[in-house]
Amino acid sequence: MAAEEGKVDPMHQFHIEPLMGSNGWEIAGFNIAFTNSALWMAITTVLLTIFVAGGMKRELVPGRWQMMVESATGFIDDMLEANVGKAGRKYVPYIFSLFMFILFANLLGLLPIGVVGLHPFTFTSHFTVTGVLAIISFAIVLIVGFWKHGFHFFSLFVPHGTPLPMIPIIFPIELISFLVRPFSLALRLFVAMMAGHVLLKVLSSFVIDGTNAGPEFAALVGIPSFILMIGISALEILVAGIQAYVFALLTSLYINDAENLH
Amino acid sequence: MPQIAQIMETYSSQIFWLLVTFGFVFFVVGRGMVPRVMDTVAQRDNQIASDLAAAEAARAKADEEEEAWRKRENENRANAQALVAKAKADAAAKSEKKLAAAQKRLDTKLATAETEIAEARTAALTEVESVAAEAAQDIVKQLAGVKVTAASAKSAVKKAMTHA
Numbered sequence: 001m002a003a004e005e006g007k008v009d010p011m012h013q014f015h016i017e018p019l020m021g022s023n024g025w026e027i028a029g030f031n032i033a034f035t036n037s038a039l040w041m042a043i044t045t046v047l048l049t050i051f052v053a054g055g056m057k058r059e060l061v062p063g064r065w066q067m068m069v070e071s072a073t074g075f076i077d078d079m080l081e082a083n084v085g086k087a088g089r090k091y092v093p094y095i096f097s098l099f100m101f102i103l104f105a106n107l108l109g110l111l112p113i114g115v116v117g118l119h120p121f122t123f124t125s126h127f128t129v130t131g132v133l134a135i136i137s138f139a140i141v142l143i144v145g146f147w148k149h150g151f152h153f154f155s156l157f158v159p160h161g162t163p164l165p166m167i168p169i170i171f172p173i174e175l176i177s178f179l180v181r182p183f184s185l186a187l188r189l190f191v192a193m194m195a196g197h198v199l200l201k202v203l204s205s206f207v208i209d210g211t212n213a214g215p216e217f218a219a220l221v222g223i224p225s226f227i228l229m230i231g232i233s234a235l236e237i238l239v240a241g242i243q244a245y246v247f248a249l250l251t252s253l254y255i256n257d258a259e260n261l262h
Numbered sequence: 263m264p265q266i267a268q269i270m271e272t273y274s275s276q277i278f279w280l281l282v283t284f285g286f287v288f289f290v291v292g293r294g295m296v297p298r299v300m301d302t303v304a305q306r307d308n309q310i311a312s313d314l315a316a317a318e319a320a321r322a323k324a325d326e327e328e329e330a331w332r333k334r335e336n337e338n339r340a341n342a343q344a345l346v347a348k349a350k351a352d353a354a355a356k357s358e359k360k361l362a363a364a365q366k367r368l369d370t371k372l373a374t375a376e377t378e379i380a381e382a383r384t385a386a387l388t389e390v391e392s393v394a395a396e397a398a399q400d401i402v403k404q405l406a407g408v409k410v411t412a413a414s415a416k417s418a419v420k421k422a423m424t425h426a
Binding site: 011012014015016018025027030031032033034035037038041042044045048049052053055056058059060062066069070073074077092093094096097100101123125126127128129132133136190194 | 263264265268269271272273274275276277278279280281282283284286287288290291292293295296297298299300301302303305306309
């Protein structure tokens with residue numbers, strides 16, 4: 001990245017770099033360097049594990065922490081019950097993991113720890129990551145669909161009441177819309193997270209450059225940008241939750257297709 | 263965009279570490295912990311439901327008991343009233359009987375008294391007759407100097423007395 005001195009490069013935050021000289025780690029010829037991205041995945045995992053473990057006191061009258069964890073599981077349980085029905089309960093572990101993992105990753109990426117010199121990294125802004133998650137979800141849908149319904153699963157692409165002459169046209173359209181699902185899942189999360197972070201960085205460069213350029217620029221550009229940043233930051237926290245929710249919700253809707261056809 | 267610029271060098275590490283961390287989350291947190299958390303919730307829900315059911319049952323039992331008590335109470339009251347009525351009737355019958363017996367005793371006493379009186383009267387009357395016959399004999403002897411037999415005096419007296 002050929003960044004000028006003192007200039008903020010909005011894309012630098014997505015830069016992946018190996019940590020602790022792990023550049024050469026390999027398995028079967030594939031590089032598995034422990035990067036800053038992997039570090040934040042590990043942090044997410046540790047915090048999520050601590051969060052849920054804190055809710056395992058199994059008390060009859062729950063404390064605050066237990067209540068939080070139970071509302072999280074109850075939220076996912078309700079969502080699956082509403083979208084899939086009774087059969088949806090067995091997907092709670094997966095959807096819960098997915099939702100909480102993405103949510104924690106999104107929120108941790110927004111932590112303002114840049115002030116103390118650390119660099120938060122939002123690994124959900126990389127389509128390699130969101131792509132793998134989307135492929136896992138899509139694979140579950142395919143496996144469940146063919147396992148439960150066999151080739152009858154293809155009737156998913158012919159909605160009820162389709163007139164016979166329309167089937168050759170409807171079938172490819174439905175098939176394509178089905179096959180596009182993993183891409184839309186992956187791209188939606190990746191784009192939403194990246195766009196928010198880029199926007200914040202661009203605004204912060206306005207604040208820094210505007211303030212450095214002189215007092216009148218500071219008043220005209222720096223301060224309004226700073227105020228806008230505060231608003232956008234709040235919005236980003238909302239987006240972090242919404243995107244995690246959308247990912248989990250769409251996955252459960254797709255699982256519903258596989259469980260119940262339609 | 264580093265996501266695209268770096269993809270060839272980083273994709274394998276990204277995928278590998280994602281699978282490791284997300285796998286850990288899924289198997290340890292999702293499969294291991296979440297079911298137990300949900301179990302706790304289900305247990306609590308069951309506990310609440312069963313407690314509510316027990317309370318409901320206890321209330322129904324209390325209602326039932328109260329109903330039974332009321333029924334028993336009503337029965338007892340009816341019994342007591344029947345007892346009182348019977349005692350009253352018994353007492354009335356007894357006093358009536360006693361009264362009747364007393365009446366009868368009085369009646370017999372009255373009847374004997376009457377016969378006694380009647381006897382006494384007839385006795386008195388015969389005495390009066392004999393006295394009158396004697397008196398008539400004496401009177402006739404004194405006045406007319408005629409001696410009258412007792413029998414004729416008696417019949418004369420009788421005649422006069424029935425006339426009177």
